Amino acid sequence: MIKVKGLNHSYKKDGKYAVNNVNFEVAEGEIFGFLGPSGAGKSTTQNIMTGLLQLQEGEVTVAGYDVKHIKNEMFNQIGMSFEQSNVYSKMTAKENLDFYRKLFDVETREPQDLLDLVGLGDKGNIRAGEFSKGMKHRLTFARSMINNPTLWFLDEPTTGLDPSIAADIKDIIRRENKKGVTVFLTTHNMYIADELCDRVAFIVDGDIKLIDSPKNLKLQYGEQLVEVEYIKDGDVVKESFSTIKTEDKNQLKDIIDKYEIQTMHTKEATLEEIFIKVTGRGLK
């Protein structure tokens, strides 16, 4: 569905690259997560794929179209939800969708259905300008589905939403994906990536550090941790040890021999911990 090869992008063309030799492929039907801290180059990559930024260097194919010579018809196939909601404040939620759907040449979804889906069913006749930030975000999200995209770009789809709505959004993404929609999800939120993505790419400073499935990553970096709580000089101490590193193993043996163990269990590393381990950087 997406092929990116040797992608470079420099905003000022000054040799400073926001995206640096990025390569990846996204298969049809996949939910692909693009993870990285703010400023990593996620939006830049996504904007190049959707034609919002001019491709400078590299080969990018999206839904079978070469992005170098973008054809307008490509946009019938893709949908995009923006990180910053962007809807017409002077139009009602429904008018926003009604206007937008007319710009496509393919069958579009009923605005009311979409509003129902994102929990704005009874707010259709209110001007978007009167919406809260979260409501605008949901409207932007709903709009991105209106042309039944086969490839769906989501830039931080749950950021800033309260947890119950975020859960709804996650459900919708899962359901659309079940129907065969390929999802390219950009986020700095490891939990949503962990829950939704078939594969994730870690990106930092414009470089992709690795691409793998969350499950593999956890197998590789995660389950070898043992967390121990023990009593040392009357205080409870909590420590984690790797089960493969010899040094850690010896320390663990030592503790078991010397101290009274309170609890001990293997611990699954979060994607965030793995990210820090791999990239040496946090996600904030």
Add this chain to the structure above:
Amino acid sequence: MKKMLIIFMRDVKVNKRDFISLYILIVPIIFGIVINLIAPGVNDTTINIALIEGENIEMQEYLKDFAKISVYKDKAELEERVARRDEVFAYVPDGDGYYILQQGDELEGLLDYAKMMLAFYEDDVQIEDSTAEIHDFGRINPPLKRLLLNIMMMFTAILGGMLIAINIIEEKIDKTIRAIHITPISRTGYILGKSIIGAILPLYGSIGLLLITGFSDINWYQMMVLIVVSMVVSILFGFIQGINNTSVMDAAGSVKMLFLPLGGAVAVAELLSDKWQWIVYWIPFYWTYKGVDEILTYQSSWQNTLIYGGIVVGISAVVYILLIPKIRKGLE
């Protein structure tokens, strides 16, 4: 093409909701009416005379050549008519003569005219009796009216640009341009769609103004050339303002700045001798003003109209070429 109309219809819909935009949409009509009120038109220079129906057929026939006649059933109706706002004089039979009934606030010149016509009738003066030779300057319409009309027509072009600017600023504030760019409408299609409203305003505004103020017998083909040229200016101006400003208030501020070249062009064209006209050659308004004025005075030629129009398009093209990179970037 269909999608350009969709963009246009959206603009109209939103503009109708906004006080400033709605005002801009209807203001050409208001201008037209105001011009008529403050400057008497070609047709208004004749006098309105009210008579009693059938009272004196001969007089009615005689006066018909010099005035606009309306007839009423009796004296009461006649009085009622005169009492209404506009300028009507009634000739009321009185013994074997007539007296003139007026409301009291009519222009003095018109009253003299009414008196004179009555006297002419009573003395049975005919046009052939006049010994004056006639030197014809062509059809002349009141210069004040022409001036106002011409300025207002240019004004509608500025307002058309203002509407475009308002709509672009709306998209900038709401950041919706990016959402439009990921639909199948082409960027050119989008730009053209956004331009329509700015083109429609000078079109319907100018035609409306001309019709309301009674200039329906001009050379419409030549006028259309200059109106289309105004549209070009309006669109270009709209995009420049839209891209350079981040709020409608800022844009309105820059529009005010435009009255300087507009006023300057008109002032120079009207007040300075031919020797100094070059000072304002660079102002597009100067050329549209000149062209429109020639048409309104029935002195236009295709050659001049096309030259003036061509100069305006040329100036616009230079500005456009200089600004292309900025316009493209501003709409990213």
